[in-house]
Amino acid sequence: xxxxxxxxxxxxxxxxxxxxxxxxxxxxxxxxxxxxxxxxxxxxxxxxxxxxxxxxxxxxxxxxxxxxxxxxxxxxxxxxxxxxxxxxxxxxxxxxxxxxxxxxxxxxxxxxxxxxxxxxxxxxxxxxxxxxxxxxxxxxxxxxxxxxxxxxxxxxxxxxxxxxxxxxxxxxxxxxxxxxxxxxxxxxxxxxxxxxxxxxxxxxxxxxxxxxxxxxxxxxxxxxxxxxxxxxxxxxxxxxxxxxxxxxxxxxxxxxxxxxxx
Amino acid sequence: xxxxxxxxxxxxxxxxxxxxxxxxxxxxxxxxxxxxxxxxxxxxxxxxxxxxxxxxxxxxxxxxxxxxxxxxxxxxxxxxxxxxxxxxxxxxxxxxxxxxxxxxxxxxxxxxxxxxxxxxxxxxxxxxxxxxxxxxxxxxxxxxxxxxxxxxxxxxxxxxxxxxxxxxxxxxxxxxxxxxxxxxxxxxxxxxxxxxxxxxxxxxxxxxxxxxxxxxxxxxxxxxxxxxxxxxxxx
Numbered sequence: 001x002x003x004x005x006x007x008x009x010x011x012x013x014x015x016x017x018x019x020x021x022x023x024x025x026x027x028x029x030x031x032x033x034x035x036x037x038x039x040x041x042x043x044x045x046x047x048x049x050x051x052x053x054x055x056x057x058x059x060x061x062x063x064x065x066x067x068x069x070x071x072x073x074x075x076x077x078x079x080x081x082x083x084x085x086x087x088x089x090x091x092x093x094x095x096x097x098x099x100x101x102x103x104x105x106x107x108x109x110x111x112x113x114x115x116x117x118x119x120x121x122x123x124x125x126x127x128x129x130x131x132x133x134x135x136x137x138x139x140x141x142x143x144x145x146x147x148x149x150x151x152x153x154x155x156x157x158x159x160x161x162x163x164x165x166x167x168x169x170x171x172x173x174x175x176x177x178x179x180x181x182x183x184x185x186x187x188x189x190x191x192x193x194x195x196x197x198x199x200x201x202x203x204x205x206x207x208x209x210x211x212x213x214x215x216x217x218x219x220x221x222x223x224x225x226x227x228x229x230x231x232x233x234x235x236x237x238x239x240x241x242x243x244x245x246x247x248x249x250x251x252x253x254x255x256x257x258x259x260x261x262x
Numbered sequence: 263x264x265x266x267x268x269x270x271x272x273x274x275x276x277x278x279x280x281x282x283x284x285x286x287x288x289x290x291x292x293x294x295x296x297x298x299x300x301x302x303x304x305x306x307x308x309x310x311x312x313x314x315x316x317x318x319x320x321x322x323x324x325x326x327x328x329x330x331x332x333x334x335x336x337x338x339x340x341x342x343x344x345x346x347x348x349x350x351x352x353x354x355x356x357x358x359x360x361x362x363x364x365x366x367x368x369x370x371x372x373x374x375x376x377x378x379x380x381x382x383x384x385x386x387x388x389x390x391x392x393x394x395x396x397x398x399x400x401x402x403x404x405x406x407x408x409x410x411x412x413x414x415x416x417x418x419x420x421x422x423x424x425x426x427x428x429x430x431x432x433x434x435x436x437x438x439x440x441x442x443x444x445x446x447x448x449x450x451x452x453x454x455x456x457x458x459x460x461x462x463x464x465x466x467x468x469x470x471x472x473x474x475x476x477x478x479x480x481x482x483x484x485x486x487x488x489x490x491x492x493x494x495x496x497x
Contacts, residue, residue, distance in 0.1 A: 044382065063333045088285060089304075095327050095376070145287070
């Protein structure tokens, strides 16, 4: 009860600020924190990237393998996305199997890449129905301070771009992780996820954990070259069609800005 | 004597770098890199322990979790989540750190130490322990002294420190001995071995490890000093 009261107090305090177009860290409502993208942060991964959005930090790593394709897509490469909300990264995260938040994070990132058809998966087929390249993206939070979805999506894409395939011997059907080729992944698109957060009548971008705790609803919009390819509404409050319209157009606008950072 | 595959001398460790305060949310944190092995450690606590039946009214509990990131190993992806290997390493890491802590100060509480490795090339449990010791000190937890760890071993009769993955997987008589020291009191808090080594070789290896741990200790201390001296300068 007391916890709820305090949360309400904090919410109305934040709303007063937002009405004046201010945030606690002096940003505009639609302004990102400082963004850094660093490539090649883990040598054993075929591709890797570290993304920082302010104090939020995520590492994405790519492991490639050769596996049997799914029966319904016999000549497409496979894609897998996993996310760990490491207990290292926040006092609120516990160790154990991925919880709902981690699963949602992985699936939203997965859908953005898959549905934008960012990868030309046909070129990742080695032998139809038998062997295809599997791209496994793993996301690990290092420090969680809000807006994990956008940071994770950006890290995943940066790591995919950083990836070089290991040597595959077609005769022996063996993968040699020690020798890396110059072959890159067939990336055709740049899917960017932007989450727009709604609190009261305001729309926010890139909240800190402090702000994120107080929001009413969020909408993640993944676009590639201005085209929508995936969406996810989150949190408890409903949205009107008008809300969605505004949030989508803000997301499209911000995606262009973020794409330049890659 | 001929040099090792990467040109090092037998008693020479790979280059080491360390940093504190790498995880802002944590009460204490550190990065420890030795060669291509990188360990992050984050400390949370002392904080209340749930579920409550795990609490000990006489003393606090130390809980370590060692975790290799799925893309961190050479070769195939490591499946996320605990394995038998990581569970055992978590356990021996706890035992390596316990002797320097005074947990009587924190009844019913837990100190959580999370060790995550983004990139590995052997010696991961030792790098994890080195990072954890710095992170515990960074969290302001009273410690009798730091803990420093390194792997030593035998590669076909040559006793050396800080084996790489390549050296560990050499054909023939090979032993890998991860060892942790309380570097001031020269006491061993972690000792494991697998492979082939004689008693004489083992003692020689441990002496080499002791010397190496003292070098690591100096780096750990310097890393902590750097952060706190820096802070007081800013004020």
